[in-house]
Amino acid sequence: MSQTFQSLDDFRSLLAQAPNPDSAARDLAEARNGQLTKPPGALGRLEDLAIWYAGWRGDARPAVTAPQVVIFAGNHGVTAQGVSAFPAEVTEQMVLNFQQGGAAINQLSKTFGARMTVHALSLDRPTADFTKSPAMTEAELLEALQTGWNAVDTDTDLLVTGEMGIGNTTSAAAIAQALFGGDAADWTGRGTGVDDAGLANKTRVVAEAVALHGGQGDGIEALRRLGGRELAAMAGATxxxxxxRIPVILDGFICCAAAACLEATAPGALDHCVAGHVSAEAGHGAVLAKLNKDPLLSLGLRLGEGSGAALAISILQAAIACHSGMSTFAEAGVSDA
Structure with a gap:
């Protein structure tokens, strides 16, 4: 579908007017869950996930048939500050790897039956160094949001967004501090594997960026000033x-920082999202706590690419398979007394 917003204020209005889950479908799913051949609560969070998913899909007995993984790539001007262990050229090289099917996310998408697409956003035109000016103009942010918005297939029934962008953990850390407070060191991690001196430099960069841009507007404005095109595209897709009414599985630190900009702009904007995992990147667990999202997995991942969220597709598939495929006590002829 083509864009339906012409300005950032239009986008904000769409967030404010976003639909809610189908309460009737949710109630029917909850009733069905109480009739399945198991003790009450025996499937733990799988039961909650199935009921949550049913509400968003408007179907008390849903199926996951068309999961989609969308990867966005962007380059960051702040890499000129030496915040990454890898050069910016790696972003484009990894995009080619995605397109050729050679990355981890390709294997995970294939494993769980997800269609995967890749969108490179003006890699030859990095965002501005946000220690000196806002990362993006309003027009650039709008373009990236629209890319994300248009990347979602209308027949998708479960969405994962992922990213590639050298320097983007610095962007995520700056957004997290701007939205949630604290010190730069609370949110800044090693990203691609910088050493102690590199971490100190990266923390300095985050602190300088937030000192320049913090407290100047809502979450969308924080995204414009401190984000990147791939973060904005993830926000647009979400x-x-x-x-x-497509449920979303959030990935790691960068994905959640981008999503947090939506929540900061319109509280409740992430009600259709669950956290796929908690990563090893510093700050991710704290962002999830601020968003009140309990991760489904904790495997020490810090790859990005949507990899942790893609793994969690299996959890949603299992939850829905049990909910929709199990027999009720009456159907099975089993006494529920």
Whole structure:
């Protein structure tokens, strides 16, 4: 579907007017869950996930048939500050690897039956160094949001967004501090593996960026000033999923920082999202706590690419398979007394 917003204020309005889950479908799913051949609560969080998913899909007995993984790539001007262990050229090289099917996310998408697409956003035109000016103009942010919005297939029934962008953990850390407070060191991690001196430099960069841009507007403005094109595209895709009542599995630190900009702009904007995992990157667990999202997995991952969220597709598939495929006590002829 083509864009339906012409300005950032239009986008904000879409967030504010986003649809809610189907309460009737949710109630029916909860009733069905109480009739399945198991003791009450025996499937733990799988039961909650199935009921949550049913509400968003408007179907008391849903199926996951068309999961989609969308990867966005962007380059960051702040890499000129030496915040990454890898050069910016790696972003484009990894995009080619995605396109050729050679990355971890390709294997995970294939394993769980997800269609995967890759969108490179002006890699030859990095965002501005946000220690000196806002990362993006309003027009650039709008373009990236629209790319994400348009990347979501209307027949998708479960969405994962991932990213590639050298320097983007610095962006995520700056957004997290701007939105949630604390010190730069609370949110800044080693990313691609910087050493102690590199971590100190990266923390300095985050502190300088937030000192320049912090407290100047809502979450969308924080995204414009401190984000990147790939973060903005993830936010746009997540918002589009909400408009279509498509449940979303959030990935790691960068994905959640981008999503937090939506929540900071319109509280409740992430009600259609669950956290796929908690990563090993510093700050991710704290962001999830601020968003009140309990991760489904904790495997020490810190790859990005949507990899942790893609793994969690299996958890959602299992939850829905049990909910929709199990027999009720009456169907099985089993006494529920």
């Amino acid at each position: 918002a589009r999923a909400r408009a279509l």
